[in-house]
Amino acid sequence: MISFDLRIDRRGFSFDVSGQFDEGVTAVFGPSGAGKTTLLNCLAGSMRPDSGSIEIDGENVYSSADGIWVRPEKRRIGTVYQDGALFPHLSVRRNIDFGWKLVPAEQRRLDPLEIVELLGLSDLLERMPSELSGGERQRVAIARALAISPRLFLLDEPLASLDVARKGSILNYLKRVHDEFKIPMVYVSHSVTEVVSIASHAMLIRDGSVLGFDRPSALLLTAALDGSSVERFENILHGVVGESTDQLTTIEIDRISISTRHQNKNPGEKVVVSLGANQIILAPSEPNQLSARNVLKGRVKEIWSSNGKVFAEVDVGPEIIVELTESALNELGISVRSDVFLIFKSSSVDVFDA
């Protein structure tokens, strides 16, 4: 549990952010220059705010009022910097070892070898940072920060220059690390899909102020209605893997089941499912003969509209938010309490390890 209240004044930028992060994963969103990196720097202790306080697990690590300042090396916070900040004079191996060696053996919970393996760095261990590609550098930065088995893990757009395949596998690894060791994470990203699957909370920052801090779905809805900060709204649903065929895998969520592309998962595995609000079609009556593998019956619970966008919350068992247009709404005569059918393709559903 980290609670903080931070104030900084720079010419042209004033920063005033407070909040509490629990042991889950918190996603931090916001446009370029919003103050996301500033927030992480303050938590990590690499920047000292003008005033405020930071408390980690009941320990006051910073308080301007009481003159408390715990030095960064005493905080055991793993930070993945936006620019990597790899040590240019140390090989990849020694970069990763650097912090690990300093952790008392009994506090080491992550095995550097496994980290290296999972981040696909095994062949690069003897390279110098100057001999790495951009994406390789980012992975080394992640490994280095993880290796200290941090009490809190801060990631500043760590996957920005990685390909999809790597992104997915690293995200899954981070999630596993998080679940297994309950290391709270703060994850700065511009990509909603990247974070949605992993975050339990989300904070939206703009111009140095918190615009919203909530469950990701709730925050995303605000942000999506607002339209500028995130691409789109994603429904995040927790479920377990059902049966699989060659092409499809079913995921059981509450009372319903959803078809997805084939997943390499065993029945019973817990997963998180993300489904874009704009990928779902609404129909007032049951459609037939569609390629879409998912047709769910439900009842409209709520309708918001803003900036020409309309979102409808439909209770199909879990609640799912659908983006639609005003014209469709009117034409189909849908309103709160209407019974409707949600239609979406199996390929519209992204599945992540829970």
Add this chain to the structure above:
Amino acid sequence: MISFDLRIDRRGFSFDVSGQFDEGVTAVFGPSGAGKTTLLNCLAGSMRPDSGSIEIDGENVYSSADGIWVRPEKRRIGTVYQDGALFPHLSVRRNIDFGWKLVPAEQRRLDPLEIVELLGLSDLLERMPSELSGGERQRVAIARALAISPRLFLLDEPLASLDVARKGSILNYLKRVHDEFKIPMVYVSHSVTEVVSIASHAMLIRDGSVLGFDRPSALLLTAALDGSSVERFENILHGVVGESTDQLTTIEIDRISISTRHQNKNPGEKVVVSLGANQIILAPSEPNQLSARNVLKGRVKEIWSSNGKVFAEVDVGPEIIVELTESALNELGISVRSDVFLIFKSSSVDVFDA
């Protein structure tokens, strides 16, 4: 027109890439460590390959056989480096001016003031690079490279740490620059959506070799079937803006029209439309009563399947590729030459300036 043939041997990595880029925009894809940055560095002249040749507009700028090596400052190639490489001792203004001042006045085709304005840097001109956020730094790097009115413009994941809103506006600006001045661009990216709208060709690199070089749609299809290098397949269609209502804008493409979210565009404006293959639903007969604003009739021209994924090319006027599952294919009895309906939401369509 740039043609090149480049070979480099590093321990653990051998690079052998050749190709021709015309005056359009070429997207370069590939996993981390594939050799994308290496390719750009060779073209820019910041790295000298072991052997090969490079010809730009008929001028031989490198040839190991003939011992030709045109120094980078003579090539007039604008490069946006992956890590920015801003000059830390110069203000934002002087970073941007740096190359611009060196261009003979009659060759200056871009106005630095306009560049600065469009990239949202006006307020940051007197800052030092160390005082910028990650995204701000990337934008300055773009401005600096553009300011030299380059003959060839190389971008190495320039939008990686930008928010959606900025990404869109910068992409549109780049496209305008490209169209107006016919500056060939080579654009490295991991994000298909980012590039698809702007590229006329795409190159897929892995492990230092070219896996494919084609129109983006064709290459994307290969890559999407293969499944590891890109998120998904995007249909790219060229059209003009039709009429708009408060919520919707129609785009006329060949004989058909498509509903999209409201666009701030005038009727008759040329646009590019991108539509994810996985966002389209196929139906054998005309559906009724759906929230989806687009229902297009067409005939299946071709069906590919690979790795459990099925793609169907449907001629609806333009040809549109739809991703579906084998079970849907079988269940609906769809085969080549079937008449089908394509259903997709207005919010599934992304619209870019042409």
Add this chain to the structure above:
Amino acid sequence: MSSDASIIVLSFQIALVATGVTLPVGMLIAWLLARKQFHGKFALDVFVSLPLALPPVVVGYALLWLVGTHSWFGSLGESVFGSTLAFTWIAAALAAAVVSLPLVVRSFTAALAGVDPRLEVAARGLGSGSFRTFFTITLPLAYRGVIAGALLGFVRALSEFGATIVVAGNIPGRTQTIPAAIFTRISAGDSDAAWRLTIVSILLGVMALATHNWLLKLSSTVSRDSSEVG
């Protein structure tokens, strides 16, 4: 006895001229050493550094021999200047330059070598030739070492004694620099006068150091970093 003022002016003139020579020459050599590979690189390095390894008196004798009428260089100098350079203020400046050059070169080389070559690459790509790149990118980024080297060189030139007195003599009003005058006054037992000039030396050193720090501050916009880690 020539006045303190004229001694100070002469010393200053000699040190300035010496520095005016060592800075560009030192920069050129440092650039060669830091950025180029060539045959005889080590030899150049050794040659430039020698005056540091030798007692100044020996350097003085070597220079005297070099500019003396016996040598080719000396006769060249004689035909240019009309007379031998030995025992002129030019010889004093030469001695100061030769003795301070190793300090300058060593500082400059370390500074230039520390500049990230990728930034030079970026500048080249923006159309800046290697010459311009050097002056607009490399040099400003190496400023700490360059300013430190210039300070070392200038102050060393100001305090140079052993080589100067051999090659330029200790001629009041013509080649007697502050160190030589201090030496002379100590020898003559005039410790008050020696003290006066010693204090002047200290003041000049403080001034040079203050200028150095001021130049550093002036160009340190580079690193306006706000990290303030406990």
Add this chain to the structure above:
Amino acid sequence: MSSDASIIVLSFQIALVATGVTLPVGMLIAWLLARKQFHGKFALDVFVSLPLALPPVVVGYALLWLVGTHSWFGSLGESVFGSTLAFTWIAAALAAAVVSLPLVVRSFTAALAGVDPRLEVAARGLGSGSFRTFFTITLPLAYRGVIAGALLGFVRALSEFGATIVVAGNIPGRTQTIPAAIFTRISAGDSDAAWRLTIVSILLGVMALATHNWLLKLSSTVSRDSSEVG
């Protein structure tokens, strides 16, 4: 006249001891100057740099006063060593150290200041205290300037003459270093013997420089950059 070999050994011993003192002291001072803000920073800077601004002979006299019985430091030294330090090889090492310290401090300061503080911040965040961070990150990243400073300091100590001869005298077998011996031999008109030691000086300088370059290469894995811009 004592043998060349014993003179060389003594010189070497004195220069090594002097360097052994200047390197840690210089590093500490450089670190203070490069990374800390405190009152009296400029005064420290001036104090350390003074020996560079002064003719070595003056430094010698100042040291002679310092180790003399009149001063607090001198009486301390006397009670520790049993007699005054003046005219012992320790005084020679002290002179060499004082005279080479400014070179060392200046080079080290420029080198430390050039290290990107963000890397230190990153190291702190990984649990490395400021002490360890200094030795594992800052120092290795500043290696060029550090090695150059060590070279300058050692070579300057080897060639130190003016201050040494005043505070330590010119006592064959006890305090007569190579430069002092060369001076003596030149004065005595024994130019062959002077030449021999001059050549030894040159060789020692070359060896020091070769070691310097070797150390640089050893630690230059840092910048194995492959950029080769014509």
Add this chain to the structure above:
Amino acid sequence: VSDNDENIPLIFAAASLSDVLEDSAELYENETEKRIEFSFGGSLTLANQITQLGAPADGVFLVGDTAISRISAADMLNGDGNGAVLFNQIALIGTNNSLPLESLTDLAGREGRIAIGNPELAPAGHYAKQAMMSAGVWNQLSDRLVLTSDVRSAMAAVTSGNVDFAFVYTSDVTSSQNNSFKQLTVIEDGYDQIFYTFAPISGAANHQAVTDFKSFLLSSKQAQDIFNAAGFQWNVLLTRITDTGGHH
């Protein structure tokens, strides 16, 4: 800096003479409007500069035998007339609390280190060594000796409290208004006469001007007073001859 340095005679002179020579040159210039320039340094260094490296000296004013013999050996002196112009003596000084000494033999009985100029380098050291040898105390004292580079450092060794005794010139004692040491005794004999030689360099462009200046010194009461005040003694023989005009 004069515009025709060429015509001004340049005399290489022992550094210990700098004060007196500059004052006399000023006197000379006032009376004759002729300028003289000096280059000061250690006598041996100066001799080496002239004989081995062709330094452009028109005349020399050096202390001791060794330096002048080197110039003479290089055939750069004109026959006779180059004898001693000035004399000096050796004195023993000690710290303020030292007791006066009757003779060098007493020195052997006292504790403490003794500074002398390195006999190979500094004439003063050479003479001090001679004095100790003839007093028969050299062997006893040599362990307690501290060899300095020149006589001034030997003196500073006493004034700073690092040694107890030092051998210096009487002229040094006179010129130093320093009360941190005490002159214990003047050593009258037991060593070669300490003399300064003033001679033009044969073949030098301005050697006649040097001769003129020398004549002036030997004939001007005012100039001689300057030297006397500093503790030097003139060679009376020479001044008398000069008084009668011309030394040939």
